[in-house]
Amino acid sequence: MNLQRIFSLLITACLLAAFSAAAQDGQLDLSSAGDSLYPELGSSGFDVQHYTIRLQTPMDENAITAEAIITAVATADLEQFNLDLVSLNIDNLTVNGESAEFSRSGSELMILLPQPLSAGDSFEVVIQYHGMPTPTQDPSLGARLGWNFADGLVYVVSEPDGAQTWFPANDHPSDKATFTLEITVPEGFVVAANGVLEETTTQDGQTTFRWEMRQPMATYLATVNIDRYVEFESESAEGVPLRNYLPERYSRFNDRVFGRQGEMVDYFSNIFGPYPFDAYxxxxxxxxxxxxxxxxxISLxxxxxxxxxxxxxxxHELAHQWFGNSISLEDWSDIWLNEGFASYAEWLWLEHTEGPDARDAAIAEAYGFMSGDGWQEFGLTNAQIRAELMSMGLTGSPDPDNLFNAAVYYRGGLTLHALRLVVGDDAFFEILRTYAGQYTYGNATTDDFFAIAEAISGRNLEKFKRDWLYVIQIPSIPAMRLFPPNLGDSN
Ligand SMILES: [Zn+2]
Structure with a gap:
């Protein structure tokens, strides 16, 4: 995700006690993936392999009729299991072809297995459902997450928990799966979704678009966008297929806004490793x-x-295809692994196109903001600046109500530049490539990243990691003569 005008955001941290609903004394908590920030998200006991979502929407009202076919493997002996689903009505539910009993509590859907499963067993869940999708409210940005119907169009943005507003899901990035999205809309509308558009068929005034996402995807990255789009197809110089979808009335903007996208794909492929998906x-x-x-x-x-x-x-959004999408989070508290990397990629692009001085100017500006130095011109007192910096939270451990805080983005990006200055360019880019390569289509943690950084650089980075990610006071970057201002004692 990218925050526009973040400098003007008033960031207020709510210190919601993060409690862990993870396994207690060896008992599996079926209703949680064990996330440290969002224990209510996801489930345990199984691993989804593939979601097929067949969904129909009339487009003149906010309504869907759908079928989800979920294939999964049990990772524990199970008599029941859970999925996440917000408010939609379930019409029919089977497991391995047998009707299954279920109950619901908030967004938890609890399914009683007709036959118990042993760890390692594959199973298929089919759920027919319908209703009016209700977006969830994101506490950081105030965005409406999930299936959004507005002014005769549909768009889906779900980070972190909106997927469950339109399909039953193990709604946590630790359980990635491939997807088939088969979306039926009135003829004339176009559906832009994830992966490759394999088939379009029209019958009786209804058009079905079948999109295949063949590499694993976290649920929050699944998207369906419906409008009267114009499609622009092209290819990067090195052969990555590109397709953009713009509303008819904005189609003239495609070249100006996305004109360098192909060049960016090739540049990032060169420094991070091959572009990980079938198209962008x-x-x-x-x-x-x-x-x-x-x-x-298909960034939105x-x-x-x-x-x-x-x-x-x-x-920024393109860089996420490597950092965030191909490599997903294991726990939402490591969000800087997504946002710090994508923010740093903006500076790498600036370096590539305008040179190191332009990059350094952008980095110095971000350092001024994150150190408190840049706030003085707004007339804030030292105490107010200290309070603002405190309320942003920590780069390596954000508050659940402030997931997309500025420290995650800017200080996350600064952390990578500071690392580059410590280990040198050769080691730094080898670290990025190795990390992107080793965790392709998988999940990683902050410790996984630093294990690679230490192995390649031959340095102990324990103190570096702690000072940059888990301490409010920002470290200095001596090589750029960047030092935090003296803001006086905190009290
Ligand atoms: Zn982002």
Whole structure:
């Protein structure tokens, strides 16, 4: 995700006690994936392999009729299991072809297995459902997450927990799966979703678009966008297929806003390793969204992207295809592994296109903001600046109500630049490539990243990691003569 105008955001941390609903005394908590920030998300006891979502929507009202076919493997002996699903009505539910009893409590869907499963057993769940999708409210940005119907169009942005507003899911990035999205809409509408558009068929005034996402994807990255889109197809110089979807009335903006996308794909492939998916591109939603999201293979932008120079945002969302999408989080508290890396990629693109001085100027500006130095010009007192820095939270462990805080983005990016200055360019880029390669299509933690950084650089980075990620006071970057200001005693 990318925050526009983050400098003007008032960031107020709510110190919600993070409690762990993970396994207690060896008991599996079926209702949780064990996330440290969001214990209510996801489930345990099984591993989803593939979701097929067949969904129909009339487009003149917010309504869906759908069938989800979920194939999974039990990872424990099970008599029941859970999925996440917000508010939609279930019409029928079977497991391995047998009708299964279920109950619901909030967003938890508890399913009683007709026959118990042993660890290692494969099983198939089929759920028919319908209703009016209800987006969840994101506490950080105030965005409406999940299936959004607005002014005759649909868009889906779900980070972190919106997927369960439109399909039953193990809604946590630790359980990735491949997807088939088969979406039926009135003829004339176009569906832009993840992966490759395999088939389009029209019958009786209804058009079905079948999209296949063949590499594993976290549930929050699944997207369906429906509008009267114009499609632009092209290819990067090195052969990565590109397809953009813009609303008809904005189609003239494609070249200006996304004109360098192919060049970016090739540049990042060169420094991070091969582009990890079958295709890339962008979809523009005809709504003035204040954010963009790196939905897998097809990043989503609001129409505000069209107003100015957007290369930084375009580069940011593209970099997420490696960092966040191909490599997913194991725990939401490590969100800097997504946002710090994508923010740093903006500076790498700047370095590539405008040179190291432009990069350093951008880094110095971000350092001024994150150290408190840049706040003094707004007339804030030292005590107020200290309070603001405190309320942002820590890069390596954000508050659950402030997941997308500025420290995660800017200090996360600064952390990578500081690491580069400590280990040198050769080791640094080898670290990035090795990390991207070793965890392709998998999940990683902050410790996994630093284990690679230590192995390649031959340095002990324990103190570096702690000081940059888990301490409020920002470290200095002596090589750039960047030092935190003296803000006086905190009290
Ligand atoms: Zn981002």
């Amino acid at each position: 591109g962008a979809v523009v939603v005809d709504q003035p969204l204040g954010f963009a999201l790196e939905t897998q293979t 932008f609001g129409s505000s992207i069209l107003m100015g120079d957007a290369d930084d945002v375009v580069a």
